[in-house]
Amino acid sequence: MTATTARSGIVHLAERQPQLSGEDMVAALVPPRQFSQATFESYRADGDYPSQQEAKETLATFAGGRTAASRGGLFRRGRKAPEVKPGVYLDGGFGVGKTHLLAAVYHAMPARRKYFGSFIEYTALVGALGYKNTVGLFRGAELLCIDEFELDDPGDTMVMTRLLGELVASGTRLAATSNTPPNALGEGRFAAQDFLREIHAMAASFDTLRIDGTDYRQRAVDGHARVLTDDEYRSGISAAASVGIASDDAFADVIGHLAQVHPSRYIRLIDGVSTVGLRDVTTFDDQSAALRFVAFVDRVYDAQIPIRNTGLSLDGVFPDEMLAGGYRKKYLRAISRLVASTLA
Numbered sequence: 001m002t003a004t005t006a007r008s009g010i011v012h013l014a015e016r017q018p019q020l021s022g023e024d025m026v027a028a029l030v031p032p033r034q035f036s037q038a039t040f041e042s043y044r045a046d047g048d049y050p051s052q053q054e055a056k057e058t059l060a061t062f063a064g065g066r067t068a069a070s071r072g073g074l075f076r077r078g079r080k081a082p083e084v085k086p087g088v089y090l091d092g093g094f095g096v097g098k099t100h101l102l103a104a105v106y107h108a109m110p111a112r113r114k115y116f117g118s119f120i121e122y123t124a125l126v127g128a129l130g131y132k133n134t135v136g137l138f139r140g141a142e143l144l145c146i147d148e149f150e151l152d153d154p155g156d157t158m159v160m161t162r163l164l165g166e167l168v169a170s171g172t173r174l175a176a177t178s179n180t181p182p183n184a185l186g187e188g189r190f191a192a193q194d195f196l197r198e199i200h201a202m203a204a205s206f207d208t209l210r211i212d213g214t215d216y217r218q219r220a221v222d223g224h225a226r227v228l229t230d231d232e233y234r235s236g237i238s239a240a241a242s243v244g245i246a247s248d249d250a251f252a253d254v255i256g257h258l259a260q261v262h263p264s265r266y267i268r269l270i271d272g273v274s275t276v277g278l279r280d281v282t283t284f285d286d287q288s289a290a291l292r293f294v295a296f297v298d299r300v301y302d303a304q305i306p307i308r309n310t311g312l313s314l315d316g317v318f319p320d321e322m323l324a325g326g327y328r329k330k331y332l333r334a335i336s337r338l339v340a341s342t343l344a
Contacts, residue, residue: 010241011273014253018261018268022129025264026137029115031145032302035103043100049213052097055090058209059101062088062175063108085207087164087174089149092211094336098177101211102145105175111142119150119160120295124264126159135163139170146176148298148333168205176206225314225335225342227281233310237277240308244274251281251311258292266299276300276341281311283319290318291327294334301337306344314338 031038040060045052088105090098106116115138117125126134138144144167150156164174228236240246247270261269270276284290300307307314315338318331 008241008244010237010246010248012249012253013247013269013273013276014249014257016257016269018265018271020262020265020268022125022133024268025121025125025128026115028267029117029121031103031106031116032099032304034302034304035100037107038100038103039107040101040104043097043104045097046213049096049211051210051212055101055209055211058207059088059090059105059175060108062173062207063105085205086168086172087176087206089206089208090175090177090211091208092177093213094333096211096213098211099147102147102175102177106143106145109143109173113141114143114145115141116145116147118147118298119156120148120263120298122146122163123156123159124262126163127262128264131159131163135166138163138167138172141167141172143173143175146174149176149178150330174205225309225316225339227313227342228308228310230310233277233279233308236308237275240275240277245272246275246277247273248277249279251278251309254278254296255289255293258296259289263292263295266296267303269296270300270303270305273303273305276305276307278307278309278314279311281309281314281317283312284317284322285319287322287325287327290322291330293317294327294330297334297337297341301341304344305341307338307341309342314342 030036040056040063043052043056045056047053090101092098103116106114125137129137144164146160149160164172168174237246237248258266284293315335317338318335322328323331
């Protein structure tokens with residue numbers, strides 16, 4: 001039984017063998033479902049954090065390709081408007097609305113050719129099509145939006161730096177985001193500097209906007225993912241399967257299967273699924289497996305699919321030694337999204 005042949009029932013993700021062509025990958029470069037109608041008007045800036053409203057106004061100007069009007073009398077020469085740089089980078093913590101604002105830029109900019117994707121989607125496209133073909137594909141595009149620009153893989157970062165440099169030179173405008181963990185002492189202050197250092201050859205092309213705030217996904221919850229008993233799980237998956245497609249897999253089976261599927265195809269792995277079920281969740285002891293799971297969680301969260309699980313709470317799957325390492329930001333983002341997905 002697959003999502004293409006049935007509208008309800010149970011499937012097993014570990015048995016799926018998703019395929020995704022380069023053309024499919026390009027067609028998928030649009031804002032995720034929950035941001036398909038995102039606008040600047042629908043972004044609710046938190047009054048306690050003025051930087052949110054400031055970022056909203058600056059990005060609206062960027063999307064329109066103009067600067068604020070100069071003031072001057074009828075016979076007075078107005079001040080020269082400040083230059084609008086071709087790139088803008090949103091720096092902030094989890095859940096402060098960066099992706100919403102990025103999607104708003106995408107929707108608001110009157111561009112014939114524009115693309116929106118996560119960092120991993122763009123790097124996967126380079127891997128699938130080759131660097132030269134990817135440059136040819138995007139050359140002439142008016143806007144590229146890059147969500148969750150990753151700084152922890154030097155190879156991928158440099159590939160994207162080179163790609164973006166060529167596109168900016170041909171007139172493409174860029175908008176990018178990157179996460180910094182909330183309440184992480186001084187860490188957040190250096191994310192923008194890290195980004196600009198990694199793309200030093202293009203630093204002058206970017207305006208950096210800092211967006212402060214609290215994670216909206218955890219404002220009304222206690223910050224812990226929900227865990228079900230075996231009976232609750234069986235009942236929940238059965239109910240979900242009666243009205244849609246629910247997946248039911250042992251956690252270990254899914255983790256093992258993710259190693260056999262390229263991350264660019266994870267979106268097809270959950271195609272048609274309305275609820276993800278994971279049994280007997282345990283802590284990770286392998287970093288590569290943990291990072292693949294992070295990529296999987298991103299796709300599940302973007303598709304707004306709830307997760308139901310037994311075993312360990314999903315916000316506890318990354319051990320302290322992983323959280324203290326170089327991929328800390330990725331793991332904290334995943335935890336934030338896992339909490340939201342189990343409570344959905």
